[in-house]
Amino acid sequence: MKKNVIVGQSGGPTAVINASLYGVVNEALNRKDSFGAVFGMINGIEGFAEGRVMDMEELKRSGELELVKTTPGSYLGSCRYKLPKDLNDEVYPKLFERFKEYDIGYFFYIGGNDSMDTVSKLSRYAEMVGSDICFLGIPKTIDNDLVNTDHTPGFGSAAKYVASTVREIAVDASVYDNKKSVTIVEIMGRHAGWLTAASALARKFEGDNPVLIYLPEVAFDTERFIQDVSASLEKVSNVIVCISEGINDGKGTFICELASEVGVDTFGHKMLTGSGKYLENLIKDRLGVKVRSVELNVSQRCSSAMLSATDLQEAVDSGAYGVKCALHGESGKMIAFVRADGEEYKLSYEAKDVNEICNREKGVPAGWITKDGSDVSDEFIRYAKPLIQGEVQVPQQDGLPLFAYRK
Amino acid sequence: MKKNVIVGQSGGPTAVINASLYGVVNEALNRKDSFGAVFGMINGIEGFAEGRVMDMEELKRSGELELVKTTPGSYLGSCRYKLPKDLNDEVYPKLFERFKEYDIGYFFYIGGNDSMDTVSKLSRYAEMVGSDICFLGIPKTIDNDLVNTDHTPGFGSAAKYVASTVREIAVDASVYDNKKSVTIVEIMGRHAGWLTAASALARKFEGDNPVLIYLPEVAFDTERFIQDVSASLEKVSNVIVCISEGINDGKGTFICELASEVGVDTFGHKMLTGSGKYLENLIKDRLGVKVRSVELNVSQRCSSAMLSATDLQEAVDSGAYGVKCALHGESGKMIAFVRADGEEYKLSYEAKDVNEICNREKGVPAGWITKDGSDVSDEFIRYAKPLIQGEVQVPQQDGLPLFAYRK
Secondary structure: OOEEEEEEEOOOOOOOHHHHHHHHHHHHHOOOOOEEEEEEEOOHHHHHHOOOEEEOHHHHHOOHHHHHHOOOOOOOOOOOOOOOOOOOOOHHHHHHHHHHHOOEEEEEEEEOHHHHHHHHHHHHHHHHHOOOOEEEEEEOOOOOOOOOOOOOOOHHHHHHHHHHHHHHHHHHHHHHOOOOEEEEEEEOOOOOOHHHHHHHHHOOOOOOOOOEEEOOOOOOOHHHHHHHHHHHHHHOOEEEEEEEOOOEOOOOOEHHHHHOOOOEOOOOOEOOOOHHHHHHHHHHHHHOOEEEEEEOOOHHHHOOOOOEHHHHHHHHHHHHHHHHHHHOOOOOEEEEEEEOOOOOOOEEEEEEEHHHOOOOOOOOOHHHEOOOOOOEOHHHHHHHHHHHOOEOOOOEEOOEEOOOOOO | OOEEEEEEEOOOOOOOHHHHHHHHHHHHHOOOOOEEEEEEEOOHHHHHHOOOEEEOHHHHHHOHHHHHHOOOOOOOOOOOOOOOOOOOOOHHHHHHHHHHHOOEEEEEEEEOHHHHHHHHHHHHHHHHHOOOOEEEEEEOOOOOOOOOOOOOOOHHHHHHHHHHHHHHHHHHHHHHOOOOEEEEEEEOOOOOOHHHHHHHHHOOOOOOOOOEEEOOOOOOOHHHHHHHHHHHHHHOOEEEEEEEOOOEOOOOOEHHHHHOOOOEOOOOOEOOOOHHHHHHHHHHHHHOOEEEEEEOOOHHHHOOOOOEHHHHHHHHHHHHHHHHHHHOOOOOEEEEEEEOOOOOOOEEEEEEEHHHOOOOOOOOOHHHEOOOOOOEOHHHHHHHHHHHOOEOOOOEEOOEEOOOOOO
């Protein structure tokens, strides 16, 4: 008897998490000889526990699935639900009852660290109770912080967005090139600096902006920072500084936390500003130069204007590859990205043990950060450049990108 | 004897201010029988006063001028210099000495309100001293606040950026659609709400986000706002609110100023947050719901990813039209945009008295704002929709948009 497939999305969305969904659904629906129905869980495992599922076949029939591919956000809805550590918790048999109810044989979960933890726990519980349901993880995260994979889908498009936006901000900042100024750009990444490092791709020539780049992997020294900015202003009139939101002093204190030591807002709450705003005030105070800060914010993960064709295709392919692995009975695995050695960029996929991936984080290697801690090396550029290649034409209607949504 | 042409850019840049520059330069270079050299002033009238000019012909010869057309920011550099009111000030004869030095017969200034003030003063001084130099203004501003013109170049692309980004933010916010949340999007516009109004274009269906839109043209009442948000949360799980940075209480106090009444930052300065951040804290305090604020920031005026083809072409055409007007000896005029009556969108250009345009501002008409002050009407949608139509393929290199810059 053919078993049914269920797929879900979890954690923060990316610009291509729906491309991975497309990859899973399209591949499974193309293999009717092997699979039964293809279901989507609404709001991840949390919604599934409540029996909230949808049949995905109609989406393909109506052509809407093609539109899902280039729609940012999680089409199926997401959740931030973490399964209990104790596999004897009552939630597990309840979930497996649901699997039985929908006659599920194959479970795909598209997400980051926490989602891989869900795949790990469900697959271990399945083994414990002798269930033969296959549990597979499809990676996604703009943070690019999963271990045992060259990179993660979502990172390429986010990196392309960051690099192009920083290039535009640098152009914007240089229109008053007869007056000195500093612009601080705050980029997502609390623990890993991959996305901030991608701002280096914005440079049009050697020595171009962003002149300074600070990642959370290196302890941030505010005095050294002031010196760096001051020295840069001697060389470049309009200095762009890119920082990770998670820059910290190396001893557990985020730079943004320094701001909250004094301030209290109108409502009596501790003042919460980002690291960029804090450094803006610091530069104003210490260097007296014109300064502003820009937080790139959620567009980093949801802009459809800067989709990387490479990233989008890899997201689709990794979803489809997951389905092929399920056919071979693989379980408790995540689809990892393997880059071939050599000059030319070549990627293949491999199912790797999810238990060795979940709940771990991969930062930018120390060797890819310059010794003074204020830039990234050419190794990083060589690594990141292939991931942002290619443009995607998002369907348009009435002058705006057209997105799919659940009716 | 053929006279030379000089063109400059002033004030904040837009995504298409260089398209207007292209229009002027290309048209003037195509009419070698009428014009001599074509110069660009570096950093506007301020740089010109110091004799900082460049010859534009080489740009066309090298093909770089084509790249300038789709490059955001002011290629020539900008300034915020305002000429003295007193036409007997010594700066005027000095500037006219410079005009003589470069044998200038035609002066084009691309900018907003303040730049039109420069055109006004220079043309009035010319009349006073009997100079026959033609002074013409080419409009630009994302704020769309110039009078006597249907709209201004730069607005269409900024509106397209705002609408598409708000649509993406709404998609991003709705992934946790099983939990209530509020997202406040702060949009540029200190006195005029045109750009914020453009967020209404983001709606995919009736009742879609953004559910609430507040412009500076209507007095903002925080209590009414809390009621609006609260009522909206009953209908929509994830409410998007779009506000102009310049929303105010109607008595001269900006909402962002309310935030600074208590807070002092780490450096002892008055706390400066935007209106969005203030309302974020207000909602947290009063409704206790999950809330965040997003400031769209400078990308509104410098993103090349969301260029409107209509806007870009009109920017080029208005620059070229200015050159034709100069040939007919027009001076002290700005190129205004005239929309034909009727269903179909048709635009023509007309040189209008710059003295009646400079130093004035046009807000969104009261009739285009709904009575409750929290939305715009269909009249606005009909007005704005044609301006965001059409996509522009910006040249790409290595996966990123390629921009021109002065070497």
